[in-house]
Structure formats: structure tokens, C-alpha cells
Amino acid sequence: MTAIGLLATDLPAAAQGGNAASYPNAPVKLIVPYTAGGVTDIMGRLFAEQAGKRLGQPVIIENKTGANGTLGGVQMLSADPAGYSLTMLPIGTFRMPHITGAQFNPLKDFTYISVISGFNYYIAVNSNSPWMNMSDLIAYAKKSNGAVSYGTPGANSSQHIGMAQLGVQAKADWTHVPFKGDADAISALLGNHIQAVVSSSSILPYVNSGKIRVLASLGDVRSPDLPNAPTLKEQGFPIVHTSPMGIAGPKGMDPTVVKKLETAFREAYKDPEYQAGLKKLGMSAIYMNAADYTKYATETFNGEREALKSMGVEVK
Template sequence: MIRRRTFLQSLPALAAMPASFPASVLAQAYPSHPVRIIVPVSPGSGSDVVARYMSAELTKALGSAFVVENRLGASGMIGTDFVAKAAPDGYTLLCTYAAHYSNQWVEKTPYDAVRDFEPVARLGMSALLLTTAANSRFRTVQEVIAAAKRKPGGVSFGSSGNGTTSHMAAALMSSMAGIEMTHVPYKGPAQVAVDTASGQVDVGFGGVASSLALVKGGRLRVLAVTSLQRSSQLPDVVTMDEAGLKAYELVSPIWVMAPRGTPPAIVTQLSRAMTAAAATPAFKSYCIGQGLEVDIADAAAVRASAPAELERWKKLVALTQAKAKAG
């Protein structure tokens, strides 16, 4: 009877334990089996190559396999929604880019970019290049602007699609320069680079990685880079700011996120491991080789900046006049 009474008296304490117990236990045991890093775009993209580098580093640092899985479709929304609805246990992560926030203002997404995710880290960023064919009449950004002013709509530009980062880059240029250009949307950055090199469009906006081979092959001329700092890969290329569009900047950060509700101890563990790996010379060298730049922030910093990030991409999407999310 005494044993039964003692057991019954202990029940309230046992019932109270789950509120604080699971996070510490999970953190101690984590990771005990493979972790998936979901990349919502194709292999070879900036977020994909960063995810693959980090998967190897995390496997070594944390002692369990981290595996990259590409889940494509709907401009990144399919893979992103998969992570938003995954169990918040640290075993499903998202490595993503600007579309994480901008998609919410182009279409009605099945998730909220801020509320449904737990930021883990920011690891890098990708600038865009304004390019033209090697034999083009345009040699500077100002020449493009002058031609567009002489004949509104007479200069065409290629982008990766309506409402994409490259579309936003052109829209920002047009807004700041007071010009109108004709938009030619493509399904991806590779075809933008190819058609710009062949003169099918006058200029193109695309990532460093997707344009670099044609630049080095002498088929594309780079007029400017969209970051405030020059590209490590192309140090002789001016920024849009240096070309006369003061304070022009459009870059796509690369973030890692977890589903909302992931235990803070696990988020902290992952954030520390990732930012430590990103701070090494080896990661910097790797990023330069991929046309990326290192840009590190821990979980707390990314979480604090998330609302402003969402608002920033809302304004950029509005410049494109892409279909905005209702409400």
C-alpha cells in the first residue's frame, strides 16, 4: 500500500517532466540516425552546393550521416512545404535561398515563411551578374540605360522566370534608372546565359555559377555584379553601385532552417556546428570556386532578421509587378 501511495504521489512530478525533459534528452542523443537536408531546387544551385559541403562537415562533426535530398518544383515551394510539415525533431532540415521569402508575395504558399520555420544559420550569399553577348554593342551599364531611355522597351532582358530573383534584379535596375525594358522569362538560369551569349536577348541577369563558363569561354561580357562588393571570382567587374546606380544591391542569401517547434537545444547545436564549418578557410575557398561568397549568421541573428527579410523581398517582388499574394 505504501508503495502504491508513493507511486501515486510521484505522478504529478512525472507529468510535469515532458515540458523540459525532451529537449535536453534529444540534444544529448542527437543525432542518433541520418538527417535529411532538403534542397528545394536543382543540383548545382548555390543552396545545393552549400548543402552538400555542410552535409559532409556535419557528418564528421556530429557523428551521424547528413544526406542531401533535392525536392524540386513550384519555384522551391514543394521542398519547402515538405520541411514545414515534417516532424520538428531536427532530422529534416531545409537549405534554401531568397525564394523562401519572395515566393510568399508571388503566389499563395501553403506555409508561412517566418512562422512555420526555425532559422538555424545563414552560410553564404549569391550575387547576380548583368551580362551581354561578347559581341554586343553594350560595354557598360550606362550604355544599356541610355539605349533604354532612347527607346522604352527597346532593350530586352532575360530572367529565370516571373517573380524570380533575376527578374527582381532587372526590375530594381529599371526602377532606379527610370527606364523600361522588355522582359523575356525563361525556365532556368542556364538558358538565360546561353540565349544572352547568342544575342537572343540584349542582356541577361543570372547567377555567377550559371554564367561563369560562358564568361571564361569568351561568349559573355559581364557588365556589373549586383552585390555592393565586387565578386571574388570576377574582381575586375564593377558593381551596379560603382556603375552609377548608387546603393543598388540584390543578393540571395543561403539559409538553413528547421520546422517550427524544433527543440532549441538541437537548433543551437546545429547552428554552432554549421557556423564553425563556414568560418574555415576551406569553406571560403569552396564558395569562391562555386561563385558564392561566405556570409555567416547564427540562429539568433537569422531569427531576428526574418520579419525584415520578408518585407524586403515583398518590396522587390512589387517592382516586378508579379502576381502578389492576396491579403
């Protein structure tokens, strides 16, 4: 039975011992903090399949949805540090504690292992709109005094923060409309209920069919999926949001176990099948080892606090 076919409840608790030398001697559970069938879930299952081959044990996906993708982090607070319970961590892990006072502290409560992918984000408009580039939309927003509304998958998401930062830097006045996900925001755009969206790769089929026009990407470099779409940096706005997706475990993991996981994850990341899957899903090929991910976590946790403060959000 493959990792995809197993259930998290199949994990034998007694086998999750603390012998680092023989690790792993049982299946490893990996929490995906989003719904089954979504882009992150599909990516997680592709990665789990490849990682399981390297570890010699199945990597079993468990979906934990809600709380802006932070429920996996919450689960790590009570997880055994033997290395048999891991979670994906989205960038919201470093943002939500400043907003909601999350149960966990990202600087103390996790063992960071690897970053294995990232999201590309795009600012886009309906193809029947008059705005052909970012300058057009900004000029209209300045002139129309708040008449431009844009949709995102939720308040305080990377998409929301990126567009709010752009509004401050460009001195453009626009209105945020949060939706439950990319699909709802895109539907509203196509129905001309909003003027723009900030979306992930969910937007690509509509761009390819000519229904939606992309004005900018939020990456550090242009997306390979839309090489003609300039970044905000290229257009004079130093705003970058790529939202790396990483894997971590509970605090206190044995360094030998961490090294075994890091090695297996690096090999899984490099696997041609996984790389092809990322490309098909429109995701970025981003990798960090344990040391780099730990450093990134600290810098991002502090940086997210400052970004929220700059938006006028009351932070904890």
C-alpha cells in the same frame, strides 16, 4: 558510407527521438530544393559532408525540386521538430507567399538555424555588343523604346526583381524574358536572341573565355570572382541582391538542438574545404547565426512584399 552515399529513405524513423541531450543519435536529412548536380546541390553536399563530421552523424541530402525552390519549406510543415529533418531555404521562401499564397508562413512555420552561403548576380551582355558599361545599356534602352530584352531564370526571381528595380530607377524601358534557368538564358544571349542577361555564377566561364561582358554586379560589394565589375551601388543605383541561402527546420525545435546545429554549422562553414568549394562555385561566403537569420527572415519577408508592390505585382 558518407552522407552523399546515403539516401534519405535510409533514415530510421524510430531513432528520430526527442532527446535533445543525446542529439543527434541518427542521420540528419537536409533537403536541397533544387535538382541534383546544380550549383546549390553541389554546395549543399559539400556542406553536408563537413556538418556531418561535426555532428557525429551523416547529413543526408534529399532533392525536392519545383515551386521556385520552396518545396523544402512545405516539407517542414509536417516534419518532426526533433531536428532530423531540415531544409535549405532560398530567398524565394520569403517572396513566393506574397505571390502565390504559399502553404507556409515564414514568420511562424520555421526554426531558423544558419545562413551558409549566397549567390552573386551579374548583369551582362554579349561581348560583340556595343555596350561597354551600364550607362551605355541604359542610354540605349531609353532611346530605343523597349528594344532591349533581358533574360533571367524565371519571373519574380531575384534577377528579375533587380533588373525591374533598375529599370524604374534609371527610367529605362526593357523587356523581361523568363527562361527555365541560367543555361537557357545564356544560350539565348550568345545567339543574340536577347540583349542582356542577369545571371549567377553560371556566367563566369563565358566571361573568362571572352564571350560575355559583365556590366555590373548586384552585390553589396564587388564580387571577388570579377573584381573589375562595379556594383550597381557604385554606379548610382542602391540595388542589392545577394540571395543568402540558409538552413531551417520546422517550428518548435528544442533550443538545445538548435544550438548544437548552429555550432556544427558554423564550424562547417569555416572549414577550408567548404570555403574553397564556395570559391570554386562562384558563391558568396555569407554566414548568419540563428538569431541573425531569424531577424533577417522577418526583415526580408516584409521587404520582398514592398519590392513586389513597387514592380506592380499584385501581392497577397
